[in-house]
Amino acid sequence: MISWQDFEKIEIRTGTIIEVNDFPNARKPAYQLTIDFGSLGIKKSSAQITHHYTKESLLNKQIVAIVNFPPKQIANFFSECLVLGVYDENNHVILLQPDKPTLNGQPIG
Numbered sequence: 664m665i666s667w668q669d670f671e672k673i674e675i676r677t678g679t680i681i682e683v684n685d686f687p688n689a690r691k692p693a694y695q696l697t698i699d700f701g702s703l704g705i706k707k708s709s710a711q712i713t714h715h716y717t718k719e720s721l722l723n724k725q726i727v728a729i730v731n732f733p734p735k736q737i738a739n740f741f742s743e744c745l746v747l748g749v750y751d752e753n754n755h756v757i758l759l760q761p762d763k764p765t766l767n768g769q770p771i772g
Contacts, residue, residue: 674731675747675771676700677761683718688738694718695740701768703730706743714755727759727771 682697692713698706708728712721729745736742748756 672731673729675727676703676730676767677725677765677769677771678706678728678730678744678767680721680724680726681705683721685718686738686740688740690738693737694721696721696746698726698728698744698746699767700728700730700744701766703768706730707741708744708746709737709740709742710746710748710756712746712748712756712758714753715751715757724758725760725765725767727761 678698678700680696681699684695686693686695686709689709691711693709693711694713696708696710698708700706727747729747732745734741734743747759749759751757
């Protein structure tokens with residue numbers, strides 16, 4: 664079990680994907696995402712979401728991500744946030760996203 668204070672340390676925010684690129688150096692199929700988090704700025708993330716999403720379908724999509732992890736190097740890329748999703752029955756990620764448009768950078772509550 665974690666405490667409420669532990670949970671409050673995690674910054675989960677909304678953002679909009681503004682750029683999507685292939686990530687050929689990743690071990691598993693992935694995209695390199697550039698995400699606008701409003702006043703928190705622009706952050707990059709690597710996401711293994713190629714099964715359910717094309718690059719075109721991701722552009723301008725709002726997502727939910729953890730924005731206060733330290734950068735993590737994945738191959739030759741530094742991932743600055745963790746895009747959140749749910750694994751389907753075949754272990755492929757389905758993105759978590761707001762069901763109504765929100766401002767970028769809004770906290771999850």
